[in-house]
Amino acid sequence: MHDIKYIRENPDDFDSALAKRGVDPVSRNLLALDEQSRALKTELQNGQARRNEASKAIGQAKGRGDEAAAQALMAEVAELKGKMPELEEKERAVAGQLHDILAALPNLPMADVPPGADEDDNVEVVRWGAPRVFDFTVREHSDIGPALGLEFETAAEMSGTRFAFLRGQMARLQRAIGQYMLDQQSMKNGFQECAPPLLVRDEAVFGVGQLPKFAEDMFQTTDGRWLIPTAEVSLTNSVRDQILEEEKLPIRLTALTPCFRSEAGSAGKDTKGLIRQHQFEKVELVTIAHPDHSAEEHERMTGAAESILQALELPYRKMLLCAGDMGAAARKTFDLEVWLPGQNAYREISSISNCGDFQARRMNSRFRPEGEEKGTRFVHTLNGSGLAVGRTLVAVLENYQQSDGSVAIPSVLLPYMGGMEKLEPA
RNA sequence: GGACAGGUGGCAGAGUGGUCGAAUGCAGCGGUCUUGAAAACCGCCGAGGGUGCAAGCUCUCCGUGGGUUCGAAUCCCACCCUGUCCGCCA
Numbered sequence: 001m002h003d004i005k006y007i008r009e010n011p012d013d014f015d016s017a018l019a020k021r022g023v024d025p026v027s028r029n030l031l032a033l034d035e036q037s038r039a040l041k042t043e044l045q046n047g048q049a050r051r052n053e054a055s056k057a058i059g060q061a062k063g064r065g066d067e068a069a070a071q072a073l074m075a076e077v078a079e080l081k082g083k084m085p086e087l088e089e090k091e092r093a094v095a096g097q098l099h100d101i102l103a104a105l106p107n108l109p110m111a112d113v114p115p116g117a118d119e120d121d122n123v124e125v126v127r128w129g130a131p132r133v134f135d136f137t138v139r140e141h142s143d144i145g146p147a148l149g150l151e152f153e154t155a156a157e158m159s160g161t162r163f164a165f166l167r168g169q170m171a172r173l174q175r176a177i178g179q180y181m182l183d184q185q186s187m188k189n190g191f192q193e194c195a196p197p198l199l200v201r202d203e204a205v206f207g208v209g210q211l212p213k214f215a216e217d218m219f220q221t222t223d224g225r226w227l228i229p230t231a232e233v234s235l236t237n238s239v240r241d242q243i244l245e246e247e248k249l250p251i252r253l254t255a256l257t258p259c260f261r262s263e264a265g266s267a268g269k270d271t272k273g274l275i276r277q278h279q280f281e282k283v284e285l286v287t288i289a290h291p292d293h294s295a296e297e298h299e300r301m302t303g304a305a306e307s308i309l310q311a312l313e314l315p316y317r318k319m320l321l322c323a324g325d326m327g328a329a330a331r332k333t334f335d336l337e338v339w340l341p342g343q344n345a346y347r348e349i350s351s352i353s354n355c356g357d358f359q360a361r362r363m364n365s366r367f368r369p370e371g372e373e374k375g376t377r378f379v380h381t382l383n384g385s386g387l388a389v390g391r392t393l394v395a396v397l398e399n400y401q402q403s404d405g406s407v408a409i410p411s412v413l414l415p416y417m418g419g420m421e422k423l424e425p426a
Numbered sequence: 427g428g429a430c431a432g433g434u435g436g437c438a439g440a441g442u443g444g445u446c447g448a449a450u451g452c453a454g455c456g457g458u459c460u461u462g463a464a465a466a467c468c469g470c471c472g473a474g475g476g477u478g479c480a481a482g483c484u485c486u487c488c489g490u491g492g493g494u495u496c497g498a499a500u501c502c503c504a505c506c507c508u509g510u511c512c513g514c515c516a
Contacts (some may be wrong), residue, residue: 023467041476045485055497059444062496074496081496243436243473245454366473368436368454376473 001361002102004034005382017108020323024102040091043418047084051077056066060164092370107358113332116322122335123322129315131339141397145170147405147425150274150353161271162278164390167310169423174281176387176416177396182256182306185386189304190255191285196234197398198257204237204412205257206253207363208381209329209355216264219278224318227260231284232383239288240363243372244379246370250297253287254386256281266316269369274390275347280390287382288365291357294380298354302334305386313408314395317346331356334384338391342398349391357394 007014011027019025061070114123141150149170157164166174186193205226210218210233219227228234235253243271244251259282270276285304289297302318309316321333330353337346357378360366370416400408405425409417 038476041485045476050488051496058496077496141497147512155457245436316452368452 001358002105002108003357003361004030004102005049007031007353008034014108019107020109020113021106021326022324023106026105028422030098030101033094033101037091037094040087040094041054044087044091047087049078051080051084054080055369061173093408103206103362106326107309107331107356109323109326110332110356112320113320113326114320117323117324118322119325121322122325123320125320125334126308127315127317129313129339131315133340134341136403138344138398141340141394143342144397144401144405144407145273148407148423149426150397152273158321159278162276164274164277168399170393172417172420172424173243173396173413174393176413177257177392177411178283179280179416180413181389182254183393184308184311184399185254185283185285185304189252189276189307189386191252191304191386193251194235194238194255194337196231196238196255196257198228198234198260200228200233200237201225204233204240207240208233208236208359209327209362217262219260219262226297228257229261230259230282230383230385231255231257232286234385235284235286236288236359236381237363239365239379242365243376244288244365245369246290246367247399249288249290249379253286253288254283256283256348256389269329274394277390280391283386283389285352285384285386287381289380289382290367291377291380294354294356294382297380297382298334300334301382301384302352304354305336305384308387308392309336309338309349311412312396314392314399316349327351327352327353328340329355329358331358335385338395340395340398342401347391347394347416349395350387353382355381355383357381 002014007030011031013283015025015027021042023130054073058070058073058077061067061073114121116122142152146152149167151167152163154165154167168174172195182193185191199221202224205218218229221227226233234257238253239251258279260279261277263276263278266276274280285301287294287297287301306318316336316338319335319337321330321335326333333351333353335348336350336352338349339345340347357380359381360378365379365381367379368376396410396413397407400410402408402422409421409422409423414421
């Protein structure tokens, strides 16, 4: 949700920032609506002021028993009221139109975000770790997995494609990964552990910018709620409609939850294996930040996600997304891409975004600045995966595979594996 | 699912047709006092919008949306939510 005041003052900056994302100029149209809306408001409010004044006078006239004066005033108000509904409706229509356009526009990319249309224009920032050299033929996780308890057919029977059934040691390893990451983020990186709802209302989804545009990407329950596509929705909405004390910032939250995505637009993409599922687990990070510190929080959060990959000794690269590849709510996004030797490619395992005040405006999340400054300011919100559990499992399987079909357990996960040191084929 | 009670400013909590954007308390801010602090005392203190260079003027908001009325926090209707009890249930 954009600030119409900002657009009023910087229409060209606004258009050129959106142009970076491939959006056609809209400020002229918006400002015309804005002007119309304000003119209608002023006219309407003049009418309301007169009505209020007259109504008060009626009370006073009746109070002193001047029935004639009261009757005259009542007639005046009645006439006034005749034309007000029409004005009201016009004003509402224009304001609604303005709101709808503003609500559908994506966030403005920050100045240091590279231009570009899609992932080909993303910029590599840094590369960490050297891909392991294998002295045998490397396999993909979808080849290694079935002998180790990763069952796709079992799941397909009951749920269809894009679901997996994890059995025995494989289920255990996934749990270990989730537990380890949640422990790190909460105990070491300072994010408060949360267990939020998985079903949320329209407003919550609108607040983080998924609605109205991305309804088809989500699952909806029969009573109209949405299954969260990411815990970002539940965690970020924990401050909706609030005026926070400045000293409470930053608020850093984390949660390990299932995520549900319909993957409507991705038919045929990543159909093999665990990469793209309707249901997957993820450790999410969310920071509610002071606007002056969101950039440094963004770096900090990215570091928190990277620390997991480093501890697991999984090679990765950090990408700065170009304007066209970012999510609608983001102003700047880093992707972490883990090395998958089986696919011979880097694949996204985390996405960390600074949303500025975009979500805060939609959720009405503010804070009261300390000191003499009056009023309130919108907070900044950030979110990132720290990390996606399913894709981490994929990375472990592929990077730690052995020639005999077994998979070694990364040392930091050993305390979570109940004595198991490797996954062995059945 | 059934019955009842409620939803008011950062929080607590008055207010049942006009003088109510709303008593009071707490918290917060400014000041007096004090070596400093506390206490005490004095003052300020909801949010969003329109208009204006500004001071100011003005509009909207008492869960949401409708309605009654010259006038609604207050009356009516619908919906949403919260609490308590009962039923059911992991």
